Amino acid sequence: MAWIVHNLWLIPALPALAAGLSAFAPRQSRKLAASLAIGSMFLSLLLSLCALTHVLRAVAQEIETRQAFNFPWLQIGADWLQLGWVLDPLTAVMVVMVSFVGLLIFIYSVGYMAHDENFTRFFCFLSLFAGAMLGLVIANSLLLLFICWEIVGLTSYLLIGFWYQKPSAAAAAKKAFITTRIGDLAFLLGMVWLYSQAGTLLFYDNGAGCLEQSVLIRLVAQTTAAGMTVSTGIALLIFFGAVGKSGQVPLHVWLPDAMEGPTPVSALIHAATMVAAGVFLIARIYPLMAVHGGAELSFIHTTTALRVVTWVGAITAVFAASIAVAQDDIKRILAYSTISQLGYMMIGLGVGGVAVGMFHLITHAFFKALLFMGAGSVIHGCHEEQNIRRMGDLRRFMPITFATYAIGMLALCGFPLLFSGFWSKDAILHAASEWDVSKLPFYLATVGVLLTAFYMTRQVLYVFFGKSHLSASLGDSHSASNTVAVHHSSTPHESPTVMTLPLVILAALSILLGLIGTPAWPWFTAFLSGQQTHFDLHGFAENGVLATMLLSTIVFLAGLALGWWLYGRKSIESSDTPDVLEQRQGKIFNVLRSGYFVDSLYQHTVIAFVTWSSRACDWLDRWIWGGAVRIVSWLIVGFSWLSRSLDIFVVNRGFDQGCQNISFGGQALSRLQSGRTQSYLRIIGVAFAAFVLFLIWGHHR
Amino acid sequence: MTALSSYLFISALLFAIGLAGALTRRNAILVLIGIELMLNAGNLNFIAFWRFGPHPEALTGIMFAIFSIGVAAAEAAVGLALIIAVYRHYKTTDLDEISSMRG
Amino acid sequence: MTLPFAILVLLTIAGAAAALTLRNLVHCVLALTLGFVGLAELYLQLGAEFVGFAQILVYIGAVAILVVFAILLTRSAGPTSKLAFSPTWVLSSVTTAAVFAILAWAIHSGVVTSNPHPTQPEVTVKQIGDALMSRFALPLEVVGLLLTAALIGAVTIAAQDKREMK
Numbered sequence: 001m002a003w004i005v006h007n008l009w010l011i012p013a014l015p016a017l018a019a020g021l022s023a024f025a026p027r028q029s030r031k032l033a034a035s036l037a038i039g040s041m042f043l044s045l046l047l048s049l050c051a052l053t054h055v056l057r058a059v060a061q062e063i064e065t066r067q068a069f070n071f072p073w074l075q076i077g078a079d080w081l082q083l084g085w086v087l088d089p090l091t092a093v094m095v096v097m098v099s100f101v102g103l104l105i106f107i108y109s110v111g112y113m114a115h116d117e118n119f120t121r122f123f124c125f126l127s128l129f130a131g132a133m134l135g136l137v138i139a140n141s142l143l144l145l146f147i148c149w150e151i152v153g154l155t156s157y158l159l160i161g162f163w164y165q166k167p168s169a170a171a172a173a174k175k176a177f178i179t180t181r182i183g184d185l186a187f188l189l190g191m192v193w194l195y196s197q198a199g200t201l202l203f204y205d206n207g208a209g210c211l212e213q214s215v216l217i218r219l220v221a222q223t224t225a226a227g228m229t230v231s232t233g234i235a236l237l238i239f240f241g242a243v244g245k246s247g248q249v250p251l252h253v254w255l256p257d258a259m260e261g262p263t264p265v266s267a268l269i270h271a272a273t274m275v276a277a278g279v280f281l282i283a284r285i286y287p288l289m290a291v292h293g294g295a296e297l298s299f300i301h302t303t304t305a306l307r308v309v310t311w312v313g314a315i316t317a318v319f320a321a322s323i324a325v326a327q328d329d330i331k332r333i334l335a336y337s338t339i340s341q342l343g344y345m346m347i348g349l350g351v352g353g354v355a356v357g358m359f360h361l362i363t364h365a366f367f368k369a370l371l372f373m374g375a376g377s378v379i380h381g382c383h384e385e386q387n388i389r390r391m392g393d394l395r396r397f398m399p400i401t402f403a404t405y406a407i408g409m410l411a412l413c414g415f416p417l418l419f420s421g422f423w424s425k426d427a428i429l430h431a432a433s434e435w436d437v438s439k440l441p442f443y444l445a446t447v448g449v450l451l452t453a454f455y456m457t458r459q460v461l462y463v464f465f466g467k468s469h470l471s472a473s474l475g476d477s478h479s480a481s482n483t484v485a486v487h488h489s490s491t492p493h494e495s496p497t498v499m500t501l502p503l504v505i506l507a508a509l510s511i512l513l514g515l516i517g518t519p520a521w522p523w524f525t526a527f528l529s530g531q532q533t534h535f536d537l538h539g540f541a542e543n544g545v546l547a548t549m550l551l552s553t554i555v556f557l558a559g560l561a562l563g564w565w566l567y568g569r570k571s572i573e574s575s576d577t578p579d580v581l582e583q584r585q586g587k588i589f590n591v592l593r594s595g596y597f598v599d600s601l602y603q604h605t606v607i608a609f610v611t612w613s614s615r616a617c618d619w620l621d622r623w624i625w626g627g628a629v630r631i632v633s634w635l636i637v638g639f640s641w642l643s644r645s646l647d648i649f650v651v652n653r654g655f656d657q658g659c660q661n662i663s664f665g666g667q668a669l670s671r672l673q674s675g676r677t678q679s680y681l682r683i684i685g686v687a688f689a690a691f692v693l694f695l696i697w698g699h700h701r
Numbered sequence: 702m703t704a705l706s707s708y709l710f711i712s713a714l715l716f717a718i719g720l721a722g723a724l725t726r727r728n729a730i731l732v733l734i735g736i737e738l739m740l741n742a743g744n745l746n747f748i749a750f751w752r753f754g755p756h757p758e759a760l761t762g763i764m765f766a767i768f769s770i771g772v773a774a775a776e777a778a779v780g781l782a783l784i785i786a787v788y789r790h791y792k793t794t795d796l797d798e799i800s801s802m803r804g
Numbered sequence: 805m806t807l808p809f810a811i812l813v814l815l816t817i818a819g820a821a822a823a824l825t826l827r828n829l830v831h832c833v834l835a836l837t838l839g840f841v842g843l844a845e846l847y848l849q850l851g852a853e854f855v856g857f858a859q860i861l862v863y864i865g866a867v868a869i870l871v872v873f874a875i876l877l878t879r880s881a882g883p884t885s886k887l888a889f890s891p892t893w894v895l896s897s898v899t900t901a902a903v904f905a906i907l908a909w910a911i912h913s914g915v916v917t918s919n920p921h922p923t924q925p926e927v928t929v930k931q932i933g934d935a936l937m938s939r940f941a942l943p944l945e946v947v948g949l950l951l952t953a954a955l956i957g958a959v960t961i962a963a964q965d966k967r968e969m970k
Contacts, residue, residue, distance in 0.1 A: 675800030678732070678890060682724050685899045689906045696910065708850075709911045711813055715820055717904035722824025724896030725889050730829060730874055734836055737867060738820055741843055744855075752850045760935050763927060764943075766855045770862050771947045775954035777867045781874040782958035788878040789964070797890055 004050050005067045008085045008138050011047050011095055012148075014040040016131030022124040033120040034110050037127045041103045044134060048095040055092040058530075065089055065530035068140045068204040082202050086140035089528045090358065094137040094280060097362050101272045101369050102130045104502035108373050109264040111498035112380060116262075122162060126268070129155035133273050137280065142191050142201040142210070145281070149187070149245070152277060153180050156269050160261040172257035179254040183244015190237025197222070197230055203284070211287040213297065220293035228304055235289040235305035239282060239312075246278030247339045248316045248346065253599055255339055259331040263376030266331060271338050271372050272365035279345045279361050282309060283354045290353075302437050306350045313346025314441040319596070321451035325458070326581070326592035330375045330388050333459050337412065338368060340448060344428055347441055352431025355525035359517045360424035362524075366513060367411035367421055370506035374405035377495040377503065378463060388459060389579075393468040397492040402464050404503040409460055411510040413453040413560070416553040420514030425449065427517060430548040446555055453559025461567040468492075519545050708749035715742035729784045729794045733777065740773045809849065816842030827888050829875045837868045854932055 018040035022033040058065045070084030085091075106126060113122050132155060136148035154177075161173030195201050197219055198210040207214060219231040228236075242248070247255040258270050269275070282289065289306055290299040317340050324336035341364050349357030379386055381398050395402040411421035429449075432442040494500070517524045519540055526533035540546055566580045582589040591597070672683075719738030722731060744766045751762025788794050819839030826832045840863045847856035890896075936944050 673803055675803035676796060678724050678796055678896070679892070682892070682896050682899050685720060685724070685903050689899070689902045692906050692910065696913075706911055708846075710908065711817070711846075713904060713907040713911060714817060716907065717900055718817070718820045718824060720903060721897060721900040724900060725893040726824060727888060727890050728829065730871060730878070731824060731832060733874075734823055734832065734871065737863075738823070738836070738839070741840070741859075741863070744859075745843060745846065748847055748850050748852045748855060751852065759927060760931065763852055763855060763932060764935065764940055766852065767858060767932075768940075768943055768947055770855070770858050772950065774862050774866055775951050777870055778958045779954050779961070781870055782962035784874055785877050785962045794878050 002054055002067070004047070004054050005069055005087045007047075008051065008069070008087055011044045011051070011099070011138060012131045012134035014043050014047075014131070015127045015134065019124050019127035019131060022120060022127065025120055025124075027118070027120050030119040033123040034106075037123040037130075038103065038106045038110075040127060041099060041106055041130060044130070045096070045099040045103055048092070048099045051087055052092040052096050055087065055089050056527075059089070059527060059532060062532075066204060068202075068209075070140060070202055070205055079199075081143065082141060082200070082205075083144045084140035084202060084205075085138040085144075086204055087138070089530060090283060090354070091138055093358070093362065093524075093528070095134060097365055098130070098133050098137060098273050101365055101506075102133075102268060104505060105264050105268045105272075105369060105373065108267075108376070108499050108502045109262075111496050112264055112376055113262060118162070122159075122262070125155050125158045125162070126264075129159065129269060129274070133277065136277055140203050140205075140209075142194065142203070142285075145284070146187065146191060149241075149277065149281075150184065152269075152274050153177060153184070153245070156180075156258070156274055159265040159269060160258045162261055162265065166260065169260040172254075172260040176254040176258050179251050180244040183241045183251055186237045186244075187241025190234045190241070193230075193237065194234045197234070211285065216287060216291045217293075217297055219288070220291050220297070229293065231288055231291050232304045235285065236308060238285060239289070239305065239309055242278030242281050243312065244278075245281075246275050246342045246346070248278075248312050248343060249319050250598070252316065252320065252339050253595075253602060256332050256335045256595070259329070259335050263331065263372060263379060266335070267369045267372035267376065270335065271368035275338060275342055276345075276361050276365060279342065279349065279357060282346070282349050283358050283361075286349070286354050301351060301353065301435065307437060309346050310350030310435070310437075310441050313343040313348075313350060314444040315343070316340065317343030317347065317448040318444045318451070319343075321448045321455065323592055323595050324455045325451060326579075326589050327455075328389055328579075329386050330378065330391075330459065330463065331372070331386060333388070333455060334368070334371055334375060337371075337452065337455070340452065341368070341412070344425065344445065344448065347432055347445055348428040351435040351441065352428065355522075355528045356427045356431050358528065359427055359524050363411070363420040363424040363510070363513050363517075366506050367408045367419075367510040370404060370408040370503060370510060371412065373499070373503055373506070374401055374408060377401045377499055378405075380495050380499070381492040383492075388462040390469050391463045391492075392466045393464070394492055395464040398494045400494060400500045401503065404500075404507040405464070406460065407507040407510055409456045413456050414449060414552055414556050416549065416556070418511060418514070420510055420512070420517070422552070423514040423517045426545075426549055426552055429552055430544055433544055433548060446551065449552055449555045450559045450562075453556050454563045457560050457563025458567050461563065465568065703753070705749060705753035708753070709746065712742045712745040712749065715739075715745065727795050727797055729787070729796050729799075730781070732796065733780050733784065736780075737773060737777060740769065744769050812842055812845050812849070816846065830872070833868055833871050833875065836871070837864055840864050840868065852927075854927075854929055 015037070018036040022036050025032050025036075055065055066086060066088035068084055068086040070082050072080040073083045074081040106123070109122065109126065113119050116122065129152060132148045132151035136145055136152060139145040139148060157173045157177040160176050161170050163169045164173075191201065194210060198215045200208060200210055200215070202209045203211045205212070209215065210219075216231065219234070220229050222230045224230055224233050244251040255270060255275070259266055261269075287299060289309070290301065290303055292298050292300045292303055320336045320339035320343065324333050324340065327333045327336060341360070345357045345360050345364070347357075348360050377398065378391065378394060378401060381394070381401070382391055385391065407419070411419040414422040414425045416422050429442065429445055432445055433439070435441065515521070519542060520537050521535040522533055578586075579589065594600070672679075716739050719735045719742060721735075722738070723735030726732060726735070747762050747765050747769070751766075784794060787799060791799050793799070816839055819835050819837075819842055822835035823832045823839055826835060840859065844856045844859040844864075847853075847859060
């Protein structure tokens with residue numbers, strides 16, 4: 001086995017080690033923490049590139065591209081729980097993406113968090129997250145994946161609530177953790193069920209893994225409740241875990257609130273990597289989801305599990321995009337956009353397979369991280385202002401940020417041909433249009449493209465064009481803000497190079513990555529299945545490809561034009577005038593702004609029920625169980641009081657009395673010993689008289 | 702009243718007088734005198750019974766009386782020596798003041 | 805109960821009573837001597853001549869003198885200012901009376917009077933001497949031993965401590 005496969009564990013271990021070391025570092029050693037994090041991430045990147053080269057070579061030589069390394073971990077009875085890691089094209093691509101994007105965001109954070117006093121803690125948590133995410137990606141066992149999944153969730157909680165003194169941040173962190181926990185419960189149930197049916201949790205194990213033929217045959221043959229096969233049941237449970245982690249409807253409510261965390265956190269975790277973990281999970285267990293029984297085993301796009309995935313993704317895509325239209329916070333727009341794009345990825349996985357969904361995941365990681373980091377740059381330059389209506393005309397003051405943000409926005413909306421987002425989204429639309437089950441996801445995805453273009457245009461116009469509303473609001477915000485702002489100028493300024501350089505790199509890649517997934521040279525698709533391919537312009541001539549490209553271009557331009565028509569022609573007078581849409585359709589706008597009142601719904605049903613039941617349990621505990629305990633303790637106390645009283649009044653008194661009587665008796669008797677002989681003599685006389693009397697009388701009788 | 706009972710009565714009276722003196726007088730020497738008197742009353746008892754009572758043995762009463770006199774003399778000597786020794790320590794012969802053997 | 809007998813008895817009892825009620829100790833001893841004399845006479849009346857003479861020799865000649873010496877050595881001679889009787893004389897008198905009552909009652913109720921006028925036994929001094937040497941030899945020796953011990957003891961007890969003399 002190759003060296004890199006054997007030592008694949010180093011990739012997550014190095015950042016985890018950096019996290020452990022910087023946990024012990026004192027708060028002042030910022031340089032140490034940052035260099036540990038960045039250094040370990042850089043080494044992980046090098047190792048990931050090694051892994052990628054290895055897989056590329058395996059593809060070129062047309063040998064087996066998937067190599068797994070398993071080891072026994074825990075003995076349970078006669079069985080051993082095994083863990084392991086696997087190196088295949090999917091893993092290689094993901095580790096490179098995660099470590100590369102992670103490295104850029106770490107470098108960016110050095111500049112962004114420079115004024116924060118908890119710098120060291122931040123980098124410790126970031127490293128821990130990176131280690132866990134990389135571990136999740138290389139895992140060959142569902143158990144190891146789940147462990148890393150949970151650690152990733154933990155670090156997300158820690159980082160969302162990084163500024164824990166803010167009550168909104170602490171609440172958001174709790175909400176994120178609890179909402180994803182609901183998904184994780186289903187994940188755990190699916191995992192346990194899989195283990196009980198398959199006997200192993202390893203994915204690939206020389207033919208005995210749970211994603212390999214022999215096990216899948218068994219799983220697909222059995223049926224369970226509601227007539228679905230065991231494989232479908234397990235797949236749906238695990239998918240529900242992905243629903244929580246990737247913010248699909250109905251467990252999407254935590255992602256917008258997660259923007260309370262610092263912007264690098266939003267960029268890394270809630271855009272590029274952690275939320276993508278759900279998509280990655282589905283991609284990883286794709287054989288389980290797509291397996292179809294029958295005469296012989298086959299993998300199709302229309303199994304029940306994949307249908308559920310597609311519908312959930314489609315609903316989420318449109319749902320979130322519509323909410324993004326009515327948001328005013330720069331990061332919340334991007335958050336809802338992320339939810340929407342994750343829906344797209346799910347559609348891609350459902351209708352088109354692993355390659356379609358994963359391609360969009362990779363491209364999305366780059367341009368979404370770029371957008372978030374750009375937003376962070378904007379926020380930093382505007383002195384912590386986050387409301388887009390209070391910005392404006394920033395392209396004058398922050399040119400680099402504007403240029404890179406525009407590239408990211410175009411990539412997200414899918415500007416034709418040049419940008420990677422176009423190719424990846426097109427692949428999804430093309431696959432959706434050819435789906436046998438229904439055309440509705442295709443229509444919904446198209447509507448989503450329109451909405452995406454619209455709200456991103458709205459955002460860019462508000463932030464970078466028009467009149468600047470900053471100086472008015474800065475005067476108010478300065479008196480209220482409590483951040484240590486070293487540069488107290490009232491005009492916005494460009495961010496330092498340490499922040500803009502990653503933006504430039506990501507922008508370049510957002511353009512270039514499109515090249516690996518065009519229909520003419522579908523390198524990515526081929527690579528993931530371990531095959532080679534070559535450049536062929538006839539790829540465009542395949543049926544429906546060009547039509548889809550044209551359709552998406554028209555829809556994109558329509559959205560852009562609509563946005564410019566409403567927001568670009570004249571800018572708003574002041575930041576207090578209501579939004580154009582709000583003026584026209586106030587009620588619908590409010591419904592969209594509040595996210596279709598989903599949060600209130602949850603608050604009044606689930607949370608109210610949980611609160612009620614926890615109060616009921618508290619009452620039970622306090623009065624019933626507590627009462628029982630108290631009664632027992634009162635009984636014992638009473639009993640001991642009784643014992644004590646007995647002891648004091650009966651035993652002690654009796655004993656004391658007895659002793660006192662003896663003492664008195666002794667004292668009384670000792671008075672007989674008066675020391676005077678005549679008394680003794682007298683007593684002899686008395687005794688003599690009594691004795692004689694007794695004798696005589698006795699004798700008389 | 703027979704002769705025997707009259708002698709016995711006399712001896713009883715003497716005994717009682719001796720006892721009364723021994724119990725009531727303060728001076729130690731007088732207690733000793735009372736004791737001597739009691740002994741003498743006993744002697745009288747013996748002789749009276751020797752003279753008037755049934756006597757299988759002719760000499761027992763006499764002998765007893767003789768030995769009693771001898772022992773009484775010895776006892777009087779020791780007793781008086783004790784009184785002198787006690788007087789030397791306590792500087793008094795008052796029995797009420799010599800009560801250090803109290804219990 | 806002839807008159808001489810009655811006078812004798814009265815004398816004896818008077819002497820005994822006086823011996824124990826007079827204040828002056830020397831008077832008490834003299835009264836005691838009188839009582840002893842009366843008792844000796846009673847012994848002579850009863851026919852126990854040897855005992856009578858022994859009584860005079862020992863009691864009057866030794867014991868009474870001894871008591872006088874003791875009185876003189878303890879400076880109890882002469883009139884005393886202290887009370888003569890101890891504080892508990894009532895209880896003691898009651899006790900004595902009880903004892904006397906018991907004795908009198910015993911005498912009255914159970915005297916052996918089989919023979920109202922028994923014969924006087926004939927005892928000579930020679931018989932007494934013979935008995936002392938034969939049958940009563942052991943008691944004689946024991947009494948001798950006793951007397952020796954008493955003598956030594958009395959001397960030891962009454963001997964003055966060399967320390968006290970200083």
